[in-house]
Amino acid sequence: MTTTIETTAEALTDGSTDLLRFATAGSVDDGKSTLIGRLLFDSKTIFEDQLESVEKVSTERGNDYTDLALLTDGLRAEREQGITIDVAYRYFATPKRKFIIADTPGHIQYTRNMVTGASTADVALILVDARKGVIEQSRRHTFLATLLGVPHIVVCVNKMDLVDYSEEVFENIRKDYTDFASRLRVPDLTFIPVSALAGDNVVNRSENMPWFDGRPLLSHLESLHVASDRNLQDVRFPVQYVIRPQSHDARDYRGYAGTVSGGVMKPGDTVRVLPSGLETTIEAIDTADGPVDEAFPPMAVTVRLADEIDISRGDMICRPQNSPAALQDIDAQICWMDETAPLVKGKKYAIKHTTRWARTMVKDINYRIDVNTLHRDEDATEIGLNEIGRIQLRVTQPLFVDPYRQNRETGAFILVDESTNKTVAAGMVGGLPHAS
Template sequence: MLDSTRGYLDMELLRFSTAGSVDDGKSTLIGRLLYDSKSIFEDQLEAVEAASKSRGNEDVNLALLTDGLRAEREQGITIDVAYRYFATPRRKFIIADTPGHIQYTRNMVTGASTSDLSIILVDARHGVLEQTIRHSYISSLLGIPTIVVAINKMDLVDYSEQVYNDIVAAYRRMSEVLQIPNVEFIPISAKKGDNVVNASENMPWYTGKPLLNFLETVPMPNKLGGEHFRMPVQYVIRPISDRFADFRGYAGRVAGGVLRMEDRVRVLPSGLESTVKAIGMAQTPMNEAYAPSSITIELTDDIDISRGDLLVRADEPQPQVEREVVVDVCWFNERPLLPRSKYVVRQATAETMGMVSAINHRRNINTLELETNVGELRMNDIAEITLRAANPLVFDRYADNRTTGSLIFIDPDTNETVGAGMIK
């Protein structure tokens, strides 16, 4: 095999999202990253050049690379998250370019929920805005390990160090109140290319890395999930064939820890136990499995296990099993969340009915204060609620395991996903 072929097969994948207020230049930044890292193909560039020209844009409008929908191109805004892919010799990247409009916050959360890193853009002329705060807060609630604040359009403030320092200070005041950890700052101009791929000659006072170099070298986040073995059962494989007459495989994706042959496992919520007879993926047996692998497990005993159950190791700390949980919620729907209203709750592969027993408090994004005595949650509100489930939930705290600690709310009347929840 050629060396280069081998090199491609052995890369790590970093998923990041871009967020921030409208017109802070998210799509332009991504266009610039792709353009300067030579990840744009000739036919794509030709199409964007032609489209820019027909719109009367003076320069090539790099945002048109990601704003793919007709309505987005007409209005020059991003409505839904667009995914883009590129690689450098060091890493592969998946970018989720998320919308800035408050109206489309649900799509920002969609893009951010699977990210390892979040880039929040700030327009140097406007500083920290409401959407800057909302997106930063959501990113930190989602447990995204690193937040990069890219202070953009530095070319429009004469590359001023003072302006940059003031914004950093304002952001830090906000992030301390909201307890957002691990924030990095980079001054850039997406339009002119300063500090995106190439270090800026216009800002000698900035001694940190340009953005791409930062993305290439930031420590890879832990993809192994939580510390303890967890596997939500997705599906039971029963071939019902002569050759595999007694085969019964439990299919799922590992959400933390390690499982080895002959480990004692427990099924929750039933509490039944058995021993691992085999772990594998198709014809390949495995001695051990860890996140984020998709696997099939066979056990020594025929016990009742079905979709929605959680497999854990009997010798490790156990998840909690409760009917009442406290949850941080982002609400997405025009139909408000009201106390005592009922929703379908999907948590890992389990599903149950749930009722909101109380809205404990809501975060005011402008004053950063917690408001109590809240009657309902409206679209884009972020709040803490108490949820009562019809069947016991088997869970870990979201901070300990993003898979077993997260849930969504589904409106039983419309089937729409109306909210996201993180268990505290």
């Protein structure tokens, strides 16, 4: 069998097709790794030697089938334990679109890993075992996906071959899941019955489920429109670095480098610089390949301005009529990631928001939330490892923030323990998803 692949960094960034990031989540043994392996195998995006290696290991294990999960379970510890224990990123492309996959763990103790994997995802693939139906971990993964503002959720009801491809089983799971999801803000929800092991409705339409009139998974992912999801806010350009070349020919060059976090910028546009509040116009926008006529997320560019303004790392370039809020009191939800100590009221940390660093203190803990039941514990005095809570922070200098639901770049931050330099929390500006 001849197979082809397009997974290099160059292939993923050459601009010929658009990019979609999706994260997989599900309980242990729900088939996440097998599903990804099936996507790669049936779309012919694996090397021959990769396939030969997988076939060899499958035979050595005594399997009478090719275990496609081995295409993604690359860590030795994963293979020894039979579970995915970290976020594994995979890259592939089809003629219609490029993909980055974040394969996240299923265990509750790895909630922080799912937060990491899903934080930049356009789509969350939630796997549900057709034999087990919607369980606590299904609800937890859905809650986390909505918490992280993932705009599209695809529920893959897997192992349909083990329930005789029953439409009744699929519809019961769809109803149970929809009942729970109605308590959350889920912008776009799709259900697809699949068998990752047999290949039903993954890349090719299943002949075993003629009652399902939707698209197979890959076709659905190829057709999703995600560009507008990334531009819910106007221009946001956090300055990462001020470029002042020392060469004689470029001594008058002054540019501000960073990654566009919102909106579209063009030469001639009027912009405002925070915190100074001074206004000017964009003179030019440069990239590694030369000047461009416009810049949009997530392009890395250097902006040149018409006027000389005192700008440094951490400043924000935005529209005069649409500026982010400059706040020192931050209402946020956080996922705690430190296994050595919980978050408690009064503790101080370093905070990094876009390209800006400051120091902060925990003013209050509003509540800790049970991600399985959505119950809010308003008597909580601490937030431990992998727990989610809503807190109040006081920051030493203003941060230029948007609500996380409007901009996942300017609405996010991390907390860092200054004594160890460890990242101890991921935070999102604004309240938790609504739960009735």
